[in-house]
Amino acid sequence: MPKHILIFDSGIGGLSVYKDIKYQLPLAKYIYAFDNAAFPYGELTESVLIERTTHIISKLCSKFPIDIVVIACNTASTVVLPSLRDKLDIPVVGVVPAIKPAALVSNKIGLLATPATVKRSYTYDLIKSFAPISDVQLLGSTRLVEMAEEKMIGIDVDITELKEILSPWQNKVDTIVLGCTHFPFLKNEIKKALGNKILLIDSGEAIARRVKQLLNENGNGDGVESAVLFEGEVFCSAPSIKEEALNHTFKELNFSSLQCLGYPKF
Template sequence: MDQPIGVIDSGVGGLTVAKEIMRQLPKEKIIYVGDTKRCPYGPRKEEEVLQYTWEMAHYLLKHHHIKMLVIACNTATAIALDEIKATLDIPVIGVIQPGARTAIKVTNNQHIGVIGTINTIKSEAYKEALLSLKAGLTVQSLACPLLVPFVESGTFLDQTAEAVVKDSLEPMKETGIDTLILGCTHYPILKEPIQRFMGSDVSIISSGDETAREASTILSYKGLLNTSKETPVHTFYTTGQQQNFQNIARDWFGYLPGKVETVSLEHIYQQ
């Protein structure tokens, strides 16, 4: 099945998930859409997030005939996953359940922290996912609205990351957590300064690894894995500034793993 996997995000954050899918499923072709023009989704109205997520999904279905959709954005997962999953006839996975499962495996003191966008934290999607998997956990949640715009700007490449991370995570520092879920796919790009600030005794969890594993399991079960011997050619679409997206992608992957193009999504899908 040589159809591609579609990966969507509010911007560059989903590259952290795409990278892990490419590592675990090297034969699979990725078509990525990052809505950098309208990023961040975190503070937006829920109906806007739902509309934008549908626009990305509809574009991939119509123009690239994807066989699976990965919603690699925590805000979009929290708000849109259930509706899109119930509507489409292809597998659709998000990043919240995989992240929650990983955190439960790792924690020793059953005290888990979650950082995310305003909408993700407000939805309590992680708290609900964690407690549905294991009762009795203590869950601390913190919205960090400064981090996504910081990553999207590309300035995370300099040392100001330390200051922004400190300002954002200060309330989480003395809570007693031993595990911290990066509840936004942009945050792993800042994993090193986050780890330094929180200390080596706190395990930092990003959902890319577990999400890729789930994608692999589902594709295998449904007989949808790509068996072609050809090397896949990936394509990355951004709705915003192409050069900035390219720079961040190159820094995150260590190389540019495919072509980067600009796409317009506004009004491509109307509910």
Template sequence: MDNRPIGFLDSGVGGLTVVKELMRQLPFEEIVYIGDSARAPYGPRPAEQIREYTWELVNFLLTKNVKMIVFACNTATAVAWEEVKEKLDIPVLGVILPGSSAAIKSTLTGNIGIIGTPMTISSDIYRQKIMALAPQMEVKSLSCPKFAPLVESNQINSSIAKKVVYESLAPLVGRVDTLVLGCTHYPLLRPIIQNVMGPKVKLIDSGAECVRDISVLLNYFQINRSRAVEMKEHCFYTTANPESFKQIAVNWLGRDLSVEHIELSD
């Protein structure tokens, strides 16, 4: 048993989609979450800057005595996960491998689409992971740079969001039977994405898939939280306005919570 919290990092609010799934699957685990909304989205930034920002988030979580760190951000996973994983002595999980594996299991035709931030798509990491596991797959990757800003600005139900999603996804419509949401912000746009792609296309939430791996690792390392120990409140931190973060978080998680503003060196 290990009653320390699990740490989550993301460029903003997108990682809350992973947290929601963790709360559902592992309700006894305690969460510390840091979202770098002041510098979101990470996707268009150069790799070196993303690496630097990610290490700042990792170091912040380490001050909270976490037992595991989850990269609830595809861009940070693509750029810095391997490096961080090698340097820490606690488990560090990313969202890309679980999402890739789930896509392979889901597809019936072998035609898989990947949507993500410019950095995730240009890194080619999803296609590489999928092809390494199943070389017969046809993978079509598409950068959707406008999606994460829509989520961060809480416009997920707007007519602008519908227009942006419709126009962005046009190149993939009718060409894939499985679509990986390769950014943890994207499940917040899921109803619109599903509507545009059509009911027969299976959407893969890479963050939700990652929670299954978290559960496996907690069991493997025997670091599950004891159910006998009283739960503390989950802790949420943001580098931007805590009120706007809280509004999105409360809507998405369906529960009240406190959000604290923190400054990271820039």
């Protein structure tokens, strides 16, 4: 029987993690859910994050035979994992900023994340544990999250605006940790803004390996292109004026049409 994997984010940035997991486990069944009614999560309080995330994921786990939950959102992962793990009897995997691998290759590191992630004590504990002698500069941006979402539905990224956002790091970092699952979709533009020599690191591949390990799956041909047997399902928490563009994005990744279940109705 195929494994059922639920991937959750505030928006569609978690599709970067989905792509890495799909590469490792091409024959799994995928459910993608995003809480667009509360997007972006980087602006919410911890209590609201916990309430919304727990409610949506619990309802979907009661609707589908989910084998594992992936919180494909750095902001949510820093606060909701304990509550979810207490409530669910299946594995819950979160996304951790890739500070450790970055510190192995550089001591001039930039952590690019949401405003909430760069303020969390969890983030500072990661830096203290894995990069104690590195110069780690933190930059939190909600606008970058929005730019990534826009790019994914066909809107061009304004490189001038991006350069302005990243200007504090010009010639000051050589390695950037993409501490938000939206940001891998901006890799090319970030390199244009800061130079191609910048090394960009994200957690997607590590998360995929962890999911595969927890499911005890052999991957059905690890990383090999395979015939697609299952169409994924995708759910949002509110209607969107961008539904047509979103459906196009999800269709290209072999998902069905967007289903809006509402919050807190479902």
